[in-house]
Amino acid sequence: MKVMLIDDSKTMRNIQRSVLRQLGIEQVEEACDGQDALSKVGAFQPDLILVDWNMPNMDGLSFIKAFRKQDKTTPLIMVTTEAEKSRVIEAIKAGVNNYLVKPFTPDLLSQRINETISKCSAS
Amino acid sequence: MDAGYITPFVKSIQNVFSTMLQLPVTVNDPAIKTGNSPSHDVSGIIGMSGDVTGSVVLSFKMETADAVVALFCGERLERDSADFADAIGELVNMVCGGAKAMFNDKKRVSISCPSVIVGSDHGVSLPSDIPCVLIPCTTDCGEFVIEVAIRETTPSSEASEQAAANA
Numbered sequence: 568m569k570v571m572l573i574d575d576s577k578t579m580r581n582i583q584r585s586v587l588r589q590l591g592i593e594q595v596e597e598a599c600d601g602q603d604a605l606s607k608v609g610a611f612q613p614d615l616i617l618v619d620w621n622m623p624n625m626d627g628l629s630f631i632k633a634f635r636k637q638d639k640t641t642p643l644i645m646v647t648t649e650a651e652k653s654r655v656i657e658a659i660k661a662g663v664n665n666y667l668v669k670p671f672t673p674d675l676l677s678q679r680i681n682e683t684i685s686k687c688s689a690s
Numbered sequence: 691m692d693a694g695y696i697t698p699f700v701k702s703i704q705n706v707f708s709t710m711l712q713l714p715v716t717v718n719d720p721a722i723k724t725g726n727s728p729s730h731d732v733s734g735i736i737g738m739s740g741d742v743t744g745s746v747v748l749s750f751k752m753e754t755a756d757a758v759v760a761l762f763c764g765e766r767l768e769r770d771s772a773d774f775a776d777a778i779g780e781l782v783n784m785v786c787g788g789a790k791a792m793f794n795d796k797k798r799v800s801i802s803c804p805s806v807i808v809g810s811d812h813g814v815s816l817p818s819d820i821p822c823v824l825i826p827c828t829t830d831c832g833e834f835v836i837e838v839a840i841r842e843t844t845p846s847s848e849a850s851e852q853a854a855a856n857a
Contacts, residue, residue, distance in 0.1 A: 575803065576780040577773055578763055585764075621783070623803055648787020648801075668791075669784050670709035 568684075569594040571613040573604040573630065574646070575622040579669075583617055583646070586676045601625030605633060613641060615684060618663075620647035620654070628661055635662035642687040644679055646671070692842070695742070695793065696720055696823055699838055702788030703827060706781065711761040716828040723822040723837060729811040730835075731755065732769075734782030737802035742793065744840030747814050748782040754832030755808075761831065769808055779804035785836065797842075 570592055572580045580597050587595055596611040598604035600622040608616075616634075620627040631643060644665040645658045655666050665683040667676060700717050707713045730749035737745050750758065752769065759777045760766045767774040783804050790799045807814070814837070816822050822839035 576776050576783070578777040578780050581763065621787075621801065621803060648784050648791075650787065650791030653798075669787065670706045672709060 568592050569611060569613045571596045571608060571611060571616045573598045574619040575599050586673045590677055590680065601627060601630030604630055616641060616643045617646050618643060620645060620649045631661045631663060642683050644683055695840060696838060698789035698792035699825060699836055701792060702785050703836060705788055706784045713761060713829050713831060718826040718828060720823050720825045723824045729813055731810050732778055733807045733814050734778040735805045736782050736786045738799055738840055740799040741797040741843055742799045742840050743843050744820050745816050746786050747837040748785060750834040751832060754834050757831035775806040775808060779806045
């Protein structure tokens with residue numbers, strides 16, 4: 568399985584990467600904002616994308632809208648500090664498959680990843 | 691400032707530190723910041739805009755920042771590295787994001803990307819027309835403070851800001 572991590576914080580990408588490693592996922596590509604991710608996603612062809620909301624250059628919501636124009640199926644999990652109900656709805660409308668609010672425990676991130684993968688592979 | 695805007699920060703800081711660092715935080719009595727501002731060594735700063743505007747600063751003494759960053763990242767980092775600043779920025783980002791989610795649900799508030807200052811004995815000047823509430827916190831890693839200087843944007847304050855901008 569290949570996973571793309573999109574977050575402007577390297578600290579956060581490292582935390583997510585270590586959770587993925589515990590799940591046995593070693594093929595990981597990182598991007599520091601939406602623009603960077605759009606330039607890498609075609610070549611990397613991820614099976615799952617974790618994306619932050621607030622980032623410089625291109626935020627996560629803009630990335631999702633742009634990405635969903637070209638790819639309707641790759642599962643997307645938004646991992647963000649944006650916790651308001653209105654934001655969650657906005658993200659779901661844009662095309663995310665799951666949502667995780669920071670701060671999170673490693674167990675919670677693992678759970679979201681596993682449930683997203685199994686839900687998307689079943690459909 | 692409405693006291694209702696302080697409780698979300700208290701709750702959020704405890705949630706972020708306990709969830710990400712497994713570090714309990716004791717929050718001491720908040721106070722209005724006076725002219726004699728405390729000096730800091732490491733500060734993470736976030737701006738808020740929308741229905742609530744202002745700034746939030748999370749400030750540490752150097753040794754406290756060292757210990758907190760080491761817990762967050764799983765290793766001690768050089769103070770002048772980009773990763774050290776990144777970790778502080780992400781902490782203040784999570785604290786502000788968590789707090790604003792506890793504001794009145796009808797409030798539409800955006801937060802900026804964080805800025806981080808690393809340098810001994812610096813001060814952070816916040817807008818003088820907004821009262822700043824200083825929340826002192828104690829942990830096993832040392833003490834730190836969170837400074838909250840925010841206010842609701844009312845139609846009249848929007849108009850006066852616009853008039854000032856046009857002057």
